[in-house]
Amino acid sequence: MSTALGKTGEVPVNGASPEKERWTPLIVAFCCNWCSYAGGDLAGTSRMDYPANVKVIRMPCSSRINPLFILRAFQRGADGVLVAGCHPGDCHYTSGNYYVRRNLSLFRRLLEFSGIEPERFQVSWISASEGDKFAGVMQSLTEEIKALGPNGKWRDSRWQSVE
Numbered sequence: 255m256s257t258a259l260g261k262t263g264e265v266p267v268n269g270a271s272p273e274k275e276r277w278t279p280l281i282v283a284f285c286c287n288w289c290s291y292a293g294g295d296l297a298g299t300s301r302m303d304y305p306a307n308v309k310v311i312r313m314p315c316s317s318r319i320n321p322l323f324i325l326r327a328f329q330r331g332a333d334g335v336l337v338a339g340c341h342p343g344d345c346h347y348t349s350g351n352y353y354v355r356r357n358l359s360l361f362r363r364l365l366e367f368s369g370i371e372p373e374r375f376q377v378s379w380i381s382a383s384e385g386d387k388f389a390g391v392m393q394s395l396t397e398e399i400k401a402l403g404p405n406g407k408w409r410d411s412r413w414q415s416v417e
């Protein structure tokens with residue numbers, strides 16, 4: 255028997271506390287300048303909704319991502335991290351995203367080994383014409399991270415105030 259009354263009912267959905275319902279995760283999205291960041295721009299100029307809790311960091315190419323950037327984001331309070339770049343074969347620098355795809359698949363295993371849920375780190379290929387995909391990825395990522403709850407791994411308590 256289900257006791258869920260929905261978002262406006264008194265009984266929290268799936269037993270979640272009201273605090274967890276209100277909590278919004280902090281998500282850091284590293285986006286390549288030529289495709290994913292432009293896709294985010296298109297989402298904005300097309301007035302598509304995507305969550306405001308996503309902090310976008312513009313990178314020249316997804317291959318510029320150093321795994322230490324991702325660890326540092328988790329350390330400074332991120333609950334989820336996204337790396338977004340051009341579709342494979344479309345990289346402005348020819349093959350940068352092939353390198354990052356290989357590197358980050360290995361890095362994902364390291365994150366799992368260290369106890370971070372794999373859903374907290376995602377990679378997506380978003381072109382400059384895919385504003386709707388950009389908004390959709392940000393929304394689904396936010397929902398997935400919200401379901402997981404706050405990230406406690408790697409967090410450095412000295413950076414609690416950074417948002």
Ligand code: FES
Binds near residue numbers: 344
């Ligand atoms: S320029 Fe976009 S992934 Fe390389």
